[in-house]
Amino acid sequence: MMDTFAALAHGMAVAVQPMNLLYALIGVFLGTAVGVLPGIGPALTVALLLPVTYKLDPGGSLIMFAGIYYGGMYGGSTTAILINTPGESASMATALEGNKMAKAGRGGPALATSAIGSFVAGTIATIGLAFLAPWLVDFAVRFGPEDYFALMCVAFVTVSATFGDSPIRGLTSLFIGLTLGLVGIDKLTGQARLAFGVPELLDGVEVTTLAVGLFAVGEALYVASRRHHTEEKLEPVRGSLWMTKEDWKRSWKPWLRGTMFGFPIGALPAGGAEIPTFLSYSTEKRLTKHPEEFGKGAIEGVAGPEAANNASAAGTLVPLLTLGLPTSATAAMMLAGFQQYGLNPGPLLFAERPDLVWGLIASLFIANCMLLVLNLPLVGLWVRLLAIPQPWLYAGILVFATMGTIAAKPSMVELSMLAGFGVLGFLMRRFDFPIAPVVVGLILGPIAESQLRRALAISLGDPVTLVQSPISATLLAVALIALLAPFMLKGLGRFKANED
């Protein structure tokens, strides 16, 4: 307990250095500005802004990252409320009620309850992160390679199969990611795999190239291909920005309940914020005293899911920082940010670079406070960003997207890969394959392989080692159940459908 306070105080001391405060402020501002653009979720915000941090030291850049992360989330909800284009599925619930509120001239209170709710949830969840992390780190230092491998199997399954629409399509995405993860030189034997004699491929597939290609280029191609369908309308913010007494009364409980859904589910390696946001939405719908307003712009339907979304975002940092396990596309991008400095999150990082980890956690608090102060007064500016005409907006997005690759590796091969991943992202959107499992597969695949090979080398090739450790046996069982459950449930569902 006291250790956590001491560590957090130390982190605060790192985070409040003037230069670091400035980095956090720049991060928050850029994150919101990019996140507010329609169709850009927090994962892509982080991916697009990675090149900006290339030349900073790791501490400053991670602090800027914390700001970008939270800023991207705030920006996304602003877009969801004002033009009903959720940048990610976790903002869908917000778009459902928030956009109706904006249409009814209550856009101000909708933005306010989402901003304050995100602040409340983000703060509580970051406290949860600060207290849970050291405890998990103590637990994780005892993990052997076979336990890590089993843990990654759990993450693979939950991210791709358990909670998506179709386990087959989710697993297909995951295996595309695993395939891409195989490209390059095998670290243990130095042999090239899937490089086909192309020297640029020997280093493997760059995570940022994949993410920017899938998310940015893919999204632009997809939106362009269906431009003839709908034209989204920007709702002007009319009336007061402030919440009435009634609004406050109706908001505070959903904020807290949303946090309670979001943080634990985010902290489990279960992937994504969709489940807590929809749980929160349906709970608020059931508990409200104004059920007639739901579907027409109920403030509870914005307050709860927004809190759940932010709390689960902080929750996903728990497995990321303590185990090095990214469970969402955004967390995967954060991991890429660590890796560009050769840092690997996990128990070791807590021991070796406490200033870095705790500075990052403290910066999350600071970024949250900055957003609360900045977001509402600057809403006019964000709305103006939303009003950029679509042709220029997507042209600009593509220029920024390619710029990241051009700055990092200006080779024709790398740029062709970016374009190729863009086409892949377009096809996956068109045929309804989830995208996050590809990114998670690319990042975790090589780590899982090396842990497995290490475990087998230690046991002299005896595969029984995988189930001898109680931790890994349990985790592998969990992974198996999580893999089979959706198929069984689907069977049950079909059975039921046949009955009636």
Place this chain on the structure above:
Amino acid sequence: MTSGDPVQPPRRVDRAGIVIAALLAATAAVLVWDARGLQSTAMYGMGPEAMPVVVASGLALLAIGNFVDALRGSLPARESADPVPVVLILVGLALLIAIIGFGGGFILATSALFVTTSAAFGRRAILVDSVIAIVMSTLIYLAFDRLLTLSLPTGPLERLL
């Protein structure tokens, strides 16, 4: 819907789904073919060729799964798509890659991408957009080159700055 039998809704085989399944199977084959060239030097446990084979088996199973889904026609419904803007953006990307590859520099390359993308989204004012694109990418170039000291590819335009 057509005047089909109302009890049995017509389930068409999804051709795109078949193509997806075939691509997955082909990827699995490439993985196995590539893994055959690797030497297992590990004394104990797995060599470098084991994981590609595992992934290939997974892909093969998923190819079958996707194939069955496609035969059943149980893929999610798709809205019509307009291929022209997609091709335009891809032409823009190809131009960008070519200009960078042949030393045309950052400003010309990104300007080409900007103008084609903007045209793909329905703009027809190519001259105005070109001016906007060149001004914008020049500013980005200067910001990155001077402020962040990141080196971007230089071409004839960059050398004038």
